[in-house]
Amino acid sequence: MNFLLEPAIAIYTALAVALTVWIGIFIFLWRIDSATRELRRRLDEEAPAEPPAAPRATLETRNGHTRETVSVTDSQK
Amino acid sequence: MSDRLRLDQAAKILLGVWMAGIVVAMFLVVPQYVGLGDAGRIIILHVPTAWITTVAFAVSAVYSIRYLWKRRASDDAGAVAAAEAGFLFCALATVSGMWFANIVWGTPWNWDPRETTILILLLIYAAYFALRSALDDVERRRRLSAVYNLFAAVTMPFLLFVAPRMAESTLHPNCAFIQGSHCDGIWLELNGARVGQLGDVVLALQGIEQRGDLAVAQVEVRMPGLREVALLTPSFELSSGKPADRPEFPGQQFLLAVEGVDLTNGRVLLNMEAPGTGLLSNSRTFWTFMAANIGFLGLFIWLYRLRADVLLLQDRLARREVAYELPA
Incomplete structure (x- = not known):
């Protein structure tokens, strides 16, 4: 491996290392960029039109008998 | 794929090729400099990263002003992302400068006025990130860090442009100093x-x-x-x-x-x-240097926008978890 550090070769070795580092950084950024875009797309797709409702419980009394009606969210009504 | 996305992707590929070209030019086009040898090539990395640092911190300050004015989460994310990118470029400028100093001046750290002020600037922005991580309340964190960021941005031109010029002597190439x-x-x-x-x-x-x-x-x-x-x-x-x-x-x-x-x-x-005075008088060095400035500016824009996107997504995911969390 010492031949890579010889004066005539060293500049090309340094170039190869610097180029490899840049390509690595570029691929890393590209992948994060793609993943971010995909995640944003999924979140946009599944985002409800209205904000999610709070869980609710209703207590009704009919003919003196208590009846519980429980609905978890508005969307389940 | 929309036209805008296609254009965005093409710009990123162009940036990748552009920066690869600069790396090649840095080693094969920029000539050796008398008295510096190959160490003179570091200027292609060192000076543009230092310039982009000032741009990044200025952009961060603008976002902070916008946040304090409009209170939008996206402005806060932009301020943090630009400050982080600026910090990264500032660290790159410092490390590449130390590398040059080690070769040319015999030691990586000389307490030269510029070296000292850039270290202070790094510490000021490190404190900005520390402040953000120390505050749990989101609104308070955003508001206080935006105010701090404005103070930090005010010190930046003083530390990078004024203080080094007030010193009697510097090792950096500049005839007047x-x-x-x-x-x-x-x-x-x-x-x-x-x-x-x-x-x-x-x-x-x-x-x-x-x-x-x-x-x-x-x-x-x-x-x-x-x-x-x-x-x-x-x-x-x-x-x-x-x-x-x-x-x-x-x-x-x-x-x-x-x-x-x-x-x-x-x-x-x-x-x-x-050492280093007159490096840019060589036209090949000068044009590679100018191309590097453009390339690093493009890289900064990509980096800070990407980071701001990630921060906003993190925020959305956190709010989504809270919204769907049912009481035990």
């Missing part, structure tokens, strides 16, 4: 004022000789602490009108350069320079 140098240099004549002074260095012109395209001056140098008189032979390229060989003053890191020649009347313009 090297002790003993003059921006105009001093003219010495064979048939007149042969002796002159640059700071506490006494120069005596002994002769001027033309060797092909070069005019070579023989200059006797007397300095405090120097037992014997040294003879230096700086040269000047007549065709390009630029200094060629710049010998070092004995025992010092500064160089003696011929900045002008009048062969007819036997006159030379001498000046003291720091």
Whole structure:
């Protein structure tokens, strides 16, 4: 491996290392960029039109008998 | 794929190719510099990253002002993302400068005014990130860090542009701030004022000789602490009108350069320079340097926008978890 550090070769070795580092950084950024875009797309797709409702419980009394009606969210009504 | 996305992708690929071209040019197009050898190539990385640092911190401050005005989460994310990118570029400028200093000045850290102020700037922005991580309440964190960011941004021009110029001497190439140098240099004549002074260095012109395209001056140098008189032979390229060989003053890191020649009347313009002075006078170095500035600016824009996107997504995901979390 010492031949890579010889004066005539060293500049090309340094170039190869610097180029490899840049390509690595570029691929890393590209992948994060793609993943971010995909995640944003999924979140946009599944985002409800209205904000999610709070869980609710209703207590009704009919003919003196208590009846519980429980609905978890508005969307389940 | 929308047109905008396609354009966005094409710009990123162009940036990748552009920066790869700069890396290749840095090693194969930029020439070696007399007295610096291959170390002179670092300027292609060092100076643009330092410039982008100022741009990044300024962009961050603008986002902070917008946040304080409109209270939008996206402005806060932009401020943090730009500050993070600025910090990264600032660290790159510092490390590449230390690398250069180790080769040219013999030690990576000299407490040179610029080295000291850039370290202070790094610490100021490190405190900004520490402040953000110390506050749990989101609104409070955003508001306080935006105010702090504005104070940090105010110190930035002072630390990068004013303070280093107030120092008496610096190792960085800049004629006005090297002790003993003059921006105009001093003219010495064979048939007149042969002796002159640059700071506490006494120069005596002994002769001027033309060797092909070069005019070579023989200059006797007397300095405090120097037992014997040294003879230096700086040269000047007549065709390009630029200094060629710049010998070092004995025992010092500064160089003696011929900045002008009048062969007819036997006159030379001498000046003291720091290593690296005149690097950009070479057109190949200059254009690679300019291309690097554009490339690093593009990289900064990509980096901070991407980081701002990630921060906003993190925020959305956190809110989504809270919204869907049912009581136990």
